[in-house]
Amino acid sequence: MLITFEGIDGAGKSTQITKLIGWFERKGIETISLREPGGTDAAEKIRRILLDSSGEITPLGELLLFSASRAELVQQVIIPALESEKTVILDRFYDSTTAYQGYGRGLDLDMLRSIIQISTCGIVPDITVFLDLDPETALKRKFAEKSIPIAFDSDELDRMERSGLEFYRKVHQGYRETIRQNANRFVILDAKENADIIHLKIKEIIRQRFPFSAAIKQ
Ligand code: TYD
Numbered sequence: 001m002l003i004t005f006e007g008i009d010g011a012g013k014s015t016q017i018t019k020l021i022g023w024f025e026r027k028g029i030e031t032i033s034l035r036e037p038g039g040t041d042a043a044e045k046i047r048r049i050l051l052d053s054s055g056e057i058t059p060l061g062e063l064l065l066f067s068a069s070r071a072e073l074v075q076q077v078i079i080p081a082l083e084s085e086k087t088v089i090l091d092r093f094y095d096s097t098t099a100y101q102g103y104g105r106g107l108d109l110d111m112l113r114s115i116i117q118i119s120t121c122g123i124v125p126d127i128t129v130f131l132d133l134d135p136e137t138a139l140k141r142k143f144a145e146k147s148i149p150i151a152f153d154s155d156e157l158d159r160m161e162r163s164g165l166e167f168y169r170k171v172h173q174g175y176r177e178t179i180r181q182n183a184n185r186f187v188i189l190d191a192k193e194n195a196d197i198i199h200l201k202i203k204e205i206i207r208q209r210f211p212f213s214a215a216i217k218q
Helices: 013-026 039-051 059-081 094-104 109-121 134-144 165-181 194-210
Strands: 002-006 030-033 086-089 127-132 185-192
Touching: 002 013, 002 094, 002 134, 013 127, 013 134, 013 194, 030 059, 039 059, 059 086, 059 094, 059 109, 086 094, 094 109, 094 165, 127 165, 127 194, 134 165, 185 194
Parallel strands: 002 086, 002 127, 030 086, 127 185
Antiparallel strands: none
């Protein structure tokens, strides 16, 4: 089973992923948790290039770097894990590319789809949890988390975070459009709700969607 988490930076994905891993572990479900970009030696190196705030990267270069990192992770880790019946939890997958590089940076969506198909080897998540938060609140959270004043040129921000509020508005809009086109795969949850309540909802949805798993049912 492949479960992915999506949302704009600051929506609380990591908190929910940690809680979900804890629940799966208590149930004895073998789980691997990974984040994109990253997860293999080469992919972690690519992550550093992508997030390094001192470097300029063009939108096309950015797309190809995220895709190269994904191709490594998919082939080296995700496919073997799924083949050995493990549950894989991914902090971001190709929906991030559609939202950030497609809608955020404005790259051609058909070209993006082809590259996504190649870099994922055609793998599609069983379920994608979208933690919905308006860009203004998400960014306020992000700045508060780092204890820095709101300024998009801050040295504390990575290259993506420096892209500004207008960019994040487009990304959020991109997610909305992606969800509309993939309604069956997505679960949308209000990221402003209490984290424990969100976790309960995620558990409930997984129980409903995967009733075949005896371990999850209990
Ligand atoms: P990260 O620190 O992992 O952010 P977060 O905690 O918000 O997940 O940094 C990943 C950044 O890369 C984040 O700003 C989203 C962006 N991103 C893309 O633009 N395209 C992609 O395909 C992926 C996977 C991430």
